[in-house]
Amino acid sequence: MKPFRYVRPASLAEAAEAHGARPGSAYLAGGTNLVDLMKLGVERPDTVVDVARLLPGGIETTAGGAVRVGAGVRGADLAAHPLAGARCPVLSQALLSGASAQLRNAATTGGNLLQRTRCGYFQDVSKPCNKRAPGSGCAALDGVNREHAVLGHSPLCVATHPSDLAVALSALDAEVEVTGADGVRTVPLDGFLRLPGEQPERDTTLRHGELVTAVLLPPGAFGVPSAYRKARDRASYAFALASVAAVLEVRDGRVARIALAFGGLAHRPWRARVAQQRLLGERPTPDAVRAAVDAELEAARPLRDNAFKVLLARNLAREVLGRLAAPGQH
Template sequence: MKPFAYVRPAALQEAVAAHGGRPGASYLAGGTNLVDLMKLGVERPDTLIDLTGLLSATVEETADGGLRIGAGVRNSDLAAHRLVRTRYPVLAQAILSGASAQLRNIATTGGNLLQRTRCPYFQDLTKPCNKREPGSGCGALDGVHRDHAVLGHSPQCIATNPSDMAVALAALGAEVDIEGPRGARTVPVTAFHRLPGDHPERDTVVEPGEIVTAVRVPPGPAGVPSRYRKARDRASYAFALASVAAVLDLDGGRVRRVALAFGGLAHRPWRATATEALLLGAEPAPDAVRQAVEAGLAEARPLRDNAYKVGLASNLACEVLDTLAQEQHG
């Protein structure tokens, strides 16, 4: 591991100043992703700025009935929080489907959103990777890409985002608070992660020196059905081949509110807005649900070895939406 300087600032603005937007500086929170990448030699910071104690580790109800989740909240604590379990079960389910209990006890909300892809070509220094080394090529494109993207990818990169939590937050319409050298700003979770385009090395819209400080979830009354479903190669400790986060609220047998987001298919959680538009106000009969879900996946561009993901994601979404509808029909 490359030697590095360690800085433990006393305040958030001191941390921002210590970072200075330098390419060699990195923020450290839980470290469950960063430290692994440092061991592999993928990340080689010359300075680590420790954010421990500087980020809020509390979940607070906002005046409008939503939640403000501090970036320092541990994943285990968030999944177990009473308001999350009762108002946003899809979020608790998503968190609990990711990683191991030991990792969830350390990983933070902000770190989860900022984690980098688990693409093996990104993690292997002997393989070309435009995300790790721009201009070197994408080894996965003509290599082994069974687990890779079918939506939003480019010739430069076909990696997927590994976060389960982010998929649920996308379905819930959450926003991310960010602070940095130019002040504070807020961005939707659905716009937080970038598609690769010609710059796959830029995972998110976070600028150098900026810090994720909180996640805001809009009001969610208790009892609105929601669910997270994940397909993976083994039952635990595996990343999604495809996943679905759904919210479905019926009124008189018709869809009053619906949200659907896919994971494991793209560089970011994929909000299926076409599906939502077709279902809103309609009766969620199985055939109508299937047609709407397929419309939401119409942009898919599968590669040589991962066309199965489109059907897998479609089946997952139909099953989840049908189940949520049946629960409300009683």
């Protein structure tokens, strides 16, 4: 492991200053992803800024009825919180399917969103990877790409985002609170995580020195039927081949509210806005759900080894939406 300077700031402002002053710096909170990547030689920071004791660790309801989840909240605590579970099943289900109990006890909410891809070529420093070394190429394009993206990828990168929590937060219209030297700003989750485009090395729209300090859940995130379903190679503690987070409210037999997001298919959670628009105001019959999901997945561009992901995602979405639409199955 490359030697590095360790900084333990006394405040968030001091942390942002210490991080922003060095281009090769990295923030450390739970460390469940960063430390692994440092051991592999993928991440080689010259300075590690420890913010574990500084990040907000509470879950509170704001005056406007939104819920503010501090970036330092551990996954286990968020999954077990009364606001999750029965009131927001998609949130707790995503967290509980995402990692072992040991990792949930250590990993933070902010760090969960900032996970780097689990692409094998990204994690192997002997292979070309535009995300790890811009301009070196993408070995996954012609390599083993069974687990890679089918939506939103570019000729420079076909990696997927690994977070289960991020998929649920996308469906809940969450926002990310970001703190830096210029103060605090709030960004919609779908504008915080980015598609690869011409800069696959950038996973987020964070500016250098900024860090995630909270996630904001709107008042409407709670008390509405929702669910998360994940397909993976083994029954526990594996990353998604495809996953679905859905929120569905039916009134008088018609869809009054719907949010659908896919995981495991793209560089960030894929919000299925085409399917949502097709179903809003309609009766959620099996045929209507099938047509809406199929219309969304027409945009898929599978690689050599992963066309099965399109069918997998299609079946997951149909099953989850069908279950939420059935009376008494919420």
